[in-house]
Every structure is written in C-alpha cells, then in structure tokens.
Amino acid sequence: FGHTERGLSRRSAVADCRGGQRSGDATHHASDEEQLLLLLALQNKRKRRCWVHEINTKKKSFGEYHRLCIELQSHEDRFFQYFRMSRECFEELHDLVKENISKLPTNWREPIEYLATGDSHQSIAFSFRTGRSTVSKIIKEVCQEIWNNLHPTYLPAPTEQIWNEAVEGFSKVWGFPNCLGSIDGKHIKVKCPSNSGSSYFCYKNFFSIVLLAVVDPFYKFMVVDIGSYGRHSDSTIFENSAFFQQYIDGKTILPSKPLPGTDNPVPHVFIGDEGFALQTYLMRPYPKATMISDVKKKKFNMRLSRARRVVENAFGILAMKWRVFLRSIETDVKTAECIVKAACCLHNYIMIKNNNTFIESEEQTETIRALSDMRSTNRRTNTAAFEIREQFASYFNK
Structure with missing residues (x-):
C-alpha cells in the first residue's frame, strides 16, 4: 500500500513540474484512480489475513487435543479405546518418532486418531481445528516416519533366525x-x-x-x-x-x-x-x-x-x-x-x-x-x- 501512495505522489510531482495545470476532470480522474488502488490494496490485505480460518485460531481452547486428549491421559481405559494402544505404548512410540516430526505445524496425534477411527480428513480437521490440507500432509508424513522408525525393529526383513x-x-x-x-x-x-x-x-x-x-x-x-x-x-x-x-x-x-x-x-x-x-x-x-x-x-x-x-x-x-x-x-x-x-x-x-x-x-x-x-x-x-x-x-x- 505504501508503494501505491508513493506512486501517486510521483505522478502528482510530475504533473506539477509540467506546469501545474490540472483540469477538474483530471483531478476527478486521479481521485477515482487513487480510490480504486486503495480498494485493491485493502482487498489484497484482507485476503492475506484470512489464510487461517477464525475457527482454527481457537484450537488451544476448543481443539480436540487441548479439550479431550489431555484429559484422556488420566483415564487409561478410555485412552486405550481412543488411541487403540496403552498410554505407555503411545508415549514410547512418540519418543521414537518425535525428532523427525517436530517440524510439523500441529499435533501428531491426528494421524493416530485417523488410523484408529477412520474418520475423514475433514472431520479430523474440524475436531483439531486445523486445515484439511494440513491434516492430509501430517497423516502422510507421520505415517512415513512411523514406518521408517518401527519397521527395522518390529517388521524387519526376515533372517534365518526369524x-x-x-x-x-x-x-x-x-x-x-x-x-x-x-x-x-x-x-x-x-x-x-x-x-x-x-x-x-x-x-x-x-x-x-x-x-x-x-x-x-x-x-x-x-x-x-x-x-x-x-x-x-x-x-x-x-x-x-x-x-x-x-x-x-x-x-x-x-x-x-x-x-x-x-x-x-x-x-x-x-x-x-x-x-x-x-x-x-x-x-x-x-x-x-x-x-x-x-x-x-x-x-x-x-x-x-x-x-x-x-x-x-x-x-x-x-x-x-x-x-x-x-x-x-x-x-x-x-x-x-x-x-x-x-x-x-x-x-x-x-x-x-x-x-x-x-x-x-x-x-x-x-x-x-x-x-x-x-x-x-x-x-x-x-x-x-x-x-x-x-x-x-x-x-x-x-
């Protein structure tokens, strides 16, 4: 927007240098142009601000991890029903993969819920208050890391001993x-x-x-x-x-x-x-x-x-x-x-x-x-x- 103002100022200065003769129509035209450029600048600014939906900005208050997952840690039986594994197994699994998933933009529990429930990506996105495309990306990357970290120990290539x-x-x-x-x-x-x-x-x-x-x-x-x-x-x-x-x-x-x-x-x-x-x-x-x-x-x-x-x-x-x-x-x-x-x-x-x-x-x-x-x-x-x-x-x- 600052570039727009400077551009308009330069045009005004050039007009003044050429004699300062600006008709009423020209003044009106410049005013319309300035308003149009201002409107476009504001629209672009609004678009940049809306890349995160306001619903998703409340994930720390109402998202499933902050609302339910933390509470489940106090109830082993319910934790098992939700994640399909004990809390001990879950935490050990997290320790195995956490270094390679720390770069991901949200909580890694989303892929485990997806595997455990089969819910759609959109449903999980609503539950965790994050974008659907983000959920899809996380599921793919975390599943790949689970394979990379677990298969050498838990699904290795069979040896003669195996x-x-x-x-x-x-x-x-x-x-x-x-x-x-x-x-x-x-x-x-x-x-x-x-x-x-x-x-x-x-x-x-x-x-x-x-x-x-x-x-x-x-x-x-x-x-x-x-x-x-x-x-x-x-x-x-x-x-x-x-x-x-x-x-x-x-x-x-x-x-x-x-x-x-x-x-x-x-x-x-x-x-x-x-x-x-x-x-x-x-x-x-x-x-x-x-x-x-x-x-x-x-x-x-x-x-x-x-x-x-x-x-x-x-x-x-x-x-x-x-x-x-x-x-x-x-x-x-x-x-x-x-x-x-x-x-x-x-x-x-x-x-x-x-x-x-x-x-x-x-x-x-x-x-x-x-x-x-x-x-x-x-x-x-x-x-x-x-x-x-x-x-x-x-x-x-x-």
Whole structure:
C-alpha cells in the first residue's frame, strides 16, 4: 500500500513540474484512480489475513487435543479405546518418532486418531481445528516416519533366525511342521486413482490396492507387500512381489528336513488358501470335490486350515484396531500405501508390547469384514508339488 501512495505522489510531482495545470476532470480522474488502488490494496490485505480460518485460531481452547486428549491421559481405559494402544505404548512410540516430526505445524496425534477411527480428513480437521490440507500432509508424513522408525525393529526383513522361529512356532502351536508362514492377500479400498483405467478395479466392484502378507504363528506380520493392482489374483500378485523375487524365485529359504518321525527330507513351505496355486514352496487345500470320501485329504485340509487361520486373524485384528480400513482411504495411492505400512508396523509394535496377546475391548466383539478376500485360482501345478502335499497328508494321518 505504501508503494501505491508513493506512486501517486510521483505522478502528482510530475504533473506539477509540467506546469501545474490540472483540469477538474483530471483531478476527478486521479481521485477515482487513487480510490480504486486503495480498494485493491485493502482487498489484497484482507485476503492475506484470512489464510487461517477464525475457527482454527481457537484450537488451544476448543481443539480436540487441548479439550479431550489431555484429559484422556488420566483415564487409561478410555485412552486405550481412543488411541487403540496403552498410554505407555503411545508415549514410547512418540519418543521414537518425535525428532523427525517436530517440524510439523500441529499435533501428531491426528494421524493416530485417523488410523484408529477412520474418520475423514475433514472431520479430523474440524475436531483439531486445523486445515484439511494440513491434516492430509501430517497423516502422510507421520505415517512415513512411523514406518521408517518401527519397521527395522518390529517388521524387519526376515533372517534365518526369524524363519526358524516361525517354523518352530507353527509346529508347536498349530501342529504344522516345516511351515515358514501363513500367506494371504486382502483388498484395501481406495478412492479411484486418476488415469488408472480399470487397473485398480477389483472383482468386488470397488477400487483397491492389495495387502499381501506373511504372518507368523503369533499373528504378527513377517512380510508385507503393498500396492499391487486390485484386479490381480493372489498368485499373480505373489509371483510379482518383491518378497517373491527376493526370497523364493530360484532360492531356498531354509534347507529341506524330514517331518518329525520320518526320514525323507521335505521342503519348508508357506500355507495359503485357494487363491494361490499349489507349488513346491506353497501348500493349499485339496479341492472340496476330491475329498468328500477321502479321510486323508480331509485331515490335511483341517490341519492346514487351523494353521492358516493365523493370517485371517491377523487381518481381523488389524481391521478392528485400525478402523481406517473400514472405509475407502481418501488419499492418492502412494499415501494409501504409506498408511497401510504404518498400520502393519503399529500392529506388530502393539502385539510385541502386549507379549503377543490381543487386548480385547467391547467393540472387538463385532464381526468385521473390512478387508475383502482375493479371487481363487485354478492354475495348473507340477507333479512335484502334488507329491509334497501327499507327504504332508500322509504325515497328518499317522
């Protein structure tokens, strides 16, 4: 505005130097111009002042953190219901990530509420009295920091020791020896990605990315592969995953060994449902039509189903605790992948802090089917895979 005044003064000085002859019309015109410039300057000034809505200026008095979150710290049970973890876990988590999120412009509890409740970004923005775009930015950045800080400890790349511990657990707890892990894939609802065509449109008639996971005998994620197109089957996703390329394709995770009480070496295997093709490294159930009168096949399917259930239970726990999975994730695909990775890390973090037990609450008695199953496959398999399954079936029928 000061520049406007100086500009008008310079124009007046030039006019005076040229003879000081200013007609009434010229004076009137200059006055109109000055008023117009003044009005524009004031309008621009008002626009700059309105970048923070007046509602959001009251966050310290009425925002959810200052109004509710602080009060919850005095009530452990309510704190757990709200944040889906104990206060002790929450504070330890905060200590792990606080250095890298201190630059963010508002409270980091917003992303935890988003994961726990699944509320929309706009709803959380109103609750915490901050901008919607700010909430979206914070959720993305904090989820990325949760992944960066937690996954080396709570979801590390499996080592030989980790695989051996899983094998021992599946044998002792679930009665399925030589089992490396239970594997499955689930559709995660996302909003329609731009310029994606039908790539993310799954057979359930919604847009999705796929969470492919290997789970240990104690309901913890060992491996997660996130982001494959929703239209693909389990086997296609599995065989194109980074996990498959790193650990399975032409490789041996652990050397073969005999099943207990037997002499012939049998490969270590993953177990999955009908969504996966039978392979030498992956066992699936016998088709229902072939086991109607075959007791050996029935027993194999029962044993496999019991051990495989850990991955279904892990997905169920994930969806019940982090209710962001109960609705479509309203971000771009990359941010959705980041959110899912963070939730999987938090799942393991809380399970380990709770000594591999799942703390129940009233809401967890509900039946939740938030994550959709993958499509079954009838791909042909090789003779060696059939023979390995027969060896397991014979062992379970001793």
